Amino acid sequence: MSRRRTLVVTALAFAICTPTHAQNPSASHIVIPFLASATKPSALEFEGAECEMNRAGTTLRCEFEQLFFTTSDVAPDTCLVTTNRYGKTFLRSAEGRWVSSDLPAGVCGVTEVVTLQDGGGVRWTMETRKVVTRKNAATPCAAAAAPPETLSWENLRRPLPCKFVQPGALSR
Secondary structure: OHHHHHHHHHHHHHHHOOOOOOOOOOOEEEEEEEEEEOOOOOOOEEEEEEEEEOOOOOEEEEEEEEEEEEEOOOOOOEEEEEEEEEEEEEEEOOOOOEEEEOOOEOOOOEEEEEEEEEOOOOOEEEEEEEEEOOOOOOOOHHHHOOOOEEEEOOOOOOOOOOOEEEEEEEOO
């Protein structure tokens, strides 16, 4: 039964995390079919994206689809399946990576920096870091930076803590 549940999560992650619409047919189309947490190997969170690269090869606009499995307090043998979508724009760095940085926010000036690394084919890695730009602005600012989180194409198969799945929430 455990093998079957693991296969279900992998199949659902691939099916749900691979959007099917193209945004700009004149640009180069890139698919990041699957990512899973390398930082938290037991996490039941998956992502995938469809991206369009501009003609100059300097900008990558991606639409990500996330898939989460969470256990239900009401029925502990049931996992709720939840999805989420978000967009992000990346710029090509001198090292060939794709980098997206949000504007600094809050008293601490926290910015989220997301880096995509193309290892060829389906071998994508995504690292997300929170960077504090004003560490001296307030006492808690020095502690506001969290360790980076890495999502990878490796180790996608995860055991499920449940026997059943049901829809959770769909959000955008």
